[in-house]
Amino acid sequence: MTISTPDDAALFELAVQVGGHLLVSRRVLVTAESCTGGWIGKAMTDAPGSSAWFAGGAIAYSNSLKQTMLAVRAATLAENGAVSEAVVREMAQGALTALSADVAIAVSGIAGPDGGTVEKPLGTVWFAWSWRTATGVQTKTDMRVFAGDREAVRRQTVWFALTRVMAL
Numbered sequence: 001m002t003i004s005t006p007d008d009a010a011l012f013e014l015a016v017q018v019g020g021h022l023l024v025s026r027r028v029l030v031t032a033e034s035c036t037g038g039w040i041g042k043a044m045t046d047a048p049g050s051s052a053w054f055a056g057g058a059i060a061y062s063n064s065l066k067q068t069m070l071a072v073r074a075a076t077l078a079e080n081g082a083v084s085e086a087v088v089r090e091m092a093q094g095a096l097t098a099l100s101a102d103v104a105i106a107v108s109g110i111a112g113p114d115g116g117t118v119e120k121p122l123g124t125v126w127f128a129w130s131w132r133t134a135t136g137v138q139t140k141t142d143m144r145v146f147a148g149d150r151e152a153v154r155r156q157t158v159w160f161a162l163t164r165v166m167a168l
Helices: 008-024 039-046 063-070 074-080 085-098 150-165
Strands: 029-033 054-059 103-109 124-133 136-145
Touching: 008 039, 008 150, 029 039, 029 085, 039 054, 039 150, 054 063, 054 085, 063 074, 063 085, 074 085, 085 103, 085 124, 085 136, 103 150, 124 150, 136 150
Parallel strands: 029 054, 029 103
Antiparallel strands: 103 124, 124 136
């Protein structure tokens, strides 16, 4: 997927918009981040007043932390790999429960410069968004392949993850 790589100012403005959306809907966001290493949380806390709508997050770069912090099953990791729909789904749902929030974002990807394969090329990122409703927990997933170097892939990941919160 080709999107322009957002700079710090664009990420800040988006975080302010997402924060306003969460504030109006009286919801609190948490993150479960792998390839972004906490960058989504950083973007959110750059926005003034973020403590009203952002609780924090889990940086689960290793598979063992994905399991212990976010309740990702070992079998899910073994069958699908860390960069997969099944894993980000479990990460998001695990974050929602473990971190006691209303909305969770989870990301896992291959930012490079190494690690890509034919099946999962560099720039592949899986996303999941879980949120509480009156009838239970809903989860959406998506996958994108971003172009650019490691920083560009990570910036685009933060942007894409946050823009989708606006639709929840």
